[in-house]
Amino acid sequence: MSKVGDVSKKIGFSMLRKLSFSESKPAPTTSTYPWERAGLAMILVLVVAGLRRPAVWLSAQFWAEDASVFFVQAESMGRMALTVPHAGYHHLLMRLWAGLWVNGGAPIGWMPTLFMLGAVLAWMAVVLVVFAPSSRVRWPWAVVLILAVVSPSNELYFNLTNVQWVTALLWAFWWSAEDPRSKVGLGAQLVGMAIVGLTGVFAMLATPLMAGRALVRRTWSSFAAGLVCGLTAWVQWGVVRASPGDGSSTTSLDLGGAVLVLGKRVWGTLLIPIGSGGAVMSWVGTGLAMLLLVGTIELARREAWSRRLLGWWGFAFLVMGATIFRFQDNLRPLNYLFDGERYFFVPQALVLTGVIQVAAQSRRWVRFGAFCVLGMALAMAITRYRLPALPDNDWPTWAARIERGEEVKAIPITPKGYDFVYPGNEARRASE
Secondary structure (H helix, E strand, O other): OHHHHHHHHHHHHHHHHHHOOOOOOOOOOOOOOOHHHHHHHHHHHHHHHHOOOOHHHHOOOOEOHHHHHHHHHHHHHHHHHHHOOEOOEOEHHHHHHHHHHHOOOOOHHHHHHHHHHHHHHHHHHHHHHHHOHHHOOOOHHHHHHHHHHOOOOHHHOOOOOOHHHHHOHHHHHHHHOOOOOOHHHHHHHHHHHHHHHOEOOHHHHHHHHHHHHHHHHOOHHHHHHHHHHHHHHHHHHHHHHHOOOOOOOOOOOOHHHHHHHHHHHHHHHHHOOHHHOHHHHHHHHHHHHHHHHHHHHHHHHHOHHHHHHHHHHHHHHHHHHHHHHHOOOOOHHHHOOOOOOHHHHHHHHHHHHHHHHHHHHOOHHHHHHHHHHHHHHHHHHHHOOOOOOOOOOOHHHHHHHHHOOOOEEEEEEEOOOEEEEEOOOHHHHHHO
16 A cells, blocks of 8 residues: 555656646756846847837836825835835835835935836846846847837836836746755845735735745745745735725626637737737637647647746736736726736736747747747837837926925826826925
8 A cells, every 4th residue: 555655646746747837856057147148138128128219218207106106105104105005905116116215315306217217127137037047048138128029018118117017027937947056046036026026916826836836846945935925925915805896896707708808918919910900809819829828738748848838828827817807897998909008018928938938949840830929029019119209297397396395286297197296295395
């Protein structure tokens, strides 16, 4: 009986390892960090993304919650703002960065530029992780370039409000990466996970993957990473549950409609010309998604290295599922092209990153198919590369009034139609 039990355990663990979609004991990486290539990639991504709308460099402006939440609350609440949820969850990274400059006494006129710098640094963190040899990402320069052009608007570039969607990609790369080889590396990774986990809801989606990773690898590093991910997810879940309207549905979900919406907004806008029409984009996009998924599963069955792609797919589907859950009562807003594109950035980025990995290291005929997909995505990105200019909201004039501590209403910010109220500051008025 003991022999039978041992065999059963071995079979069970083997199945778990395969279902983890990741190598259980990856070969250790001996390469040094490619700082020069990563630095050049950072410059490239800033230039490529910045040229889509040059005004972000020449006339930085607050974007949505940059002003109405992170700036105003950092000044009025001080350090207490770090613990204040917004929209039903914590935004620690944005709070830390806003508090650093607002409470540090930086000139008000510089605030939009400083907030933009925080978004740039978040992007650079993703680039650094992508280029890390331990991440085992092939053709990282292609990955960071595709991230700069995949989004059809600047909603995700150069603003602090949406950095949670950018840093969400780190969970996918952390999941498939090797364990850190030093205590310093492990400490840095865990600190990064804690901050990212308390910035947005994505730690809740990443917890199953990180837990499965720990069970397969059975190393102290993987268990520590899974614990940090789980703890931050638990904190965020507590806030989500305590928030009004935490997801109770009043109508039944239109599952077919949800599938077509995802087909349109993820794969349709990624690979199909906009002029094709919404119905064509929905149906063809859904068909392409199924084809890519089946192909990825078949590739993972044949080539062990590609199992990480299914892990990325898994995270992408969790993000898409969370989006549908968020809009389950009314899917109509998700049908509008270029509106709310942040909800589809992570799936699109991970799909293309996976296709790049296939193009870099798979068999010849499979690589040909991957290059075809990348060519389609690049062609679509080029057609919508340049973005319309944003209105100049004359921030210096408003900043001068805020510096004097005045109460100011309806201060215009981007995107168009947004504004915020500055309640005034007695200490500023007294210093005048």
